[in-house]
Amino acid sequence: AQSVAQPEDQVNVAEGNPLTVKCTYSVSGNPYLFWYVQYPNRGLQFLLKYITGDNLVKGSYGFEAEFNKSQTSFHLKKPSALVSDSALYFCAVRDGTPLVFGKGTRLSVIA
């Protein structure tokens, strides 16, 4: 069965610093990997996905993620964090079945 883990409940970063939100996955076949963001009182919003090809995927709002097959990871990154990036971030994986979501990581960017 497929699964995804987000090892950090909370990540704090200073504005202007780089940020990383971690995600590891487990699937039996080739993974389709996604990142979503949820702002307060809103639904989830798609950021980016990895299907195949280049291991570095670029998405919305300056976010990117790096697929690492040997470490089964798909960490979300941004070179310079903004206060407006503060939100709940979800990693998700799909392997021919509906999406499986991680429990989420709350990102706080401090001015």
Next chain:
Amino acid sequence: ETGVTQTPRHLVMGMTNKKSLKCEQHLGHNAMYWYKQSAKKPLELMFVYNFKEQTENNSVPSRFSPECPNSSHLFLHLHTLQPEDSALYLCASSQDRGSSYNEQFFGPGTRLTVL
């Protein structure tokens, strides 16, 4: 309207009430989903509909009854709920073909409180 809309945005109901949540997608997608999001718990997939046919029911109690009259509309009928059913209920849609890798688009959710 564009995207995925949900009504109502907030709902308070007693345990003996009957209410319905509505979701509408304006994206031309063929798959629709209901999720439950509770505090400090992972997002829980409840139901999946593909071309109006239910393809997934994740052991959801019968007090939750989904209805999908067409590919654009999805309902969740609620009756005799329990306080632990209080949560944010999210609807999503996607363009799916079997093992498609298309992303899901989410509505803003309905915040449900069961008294």
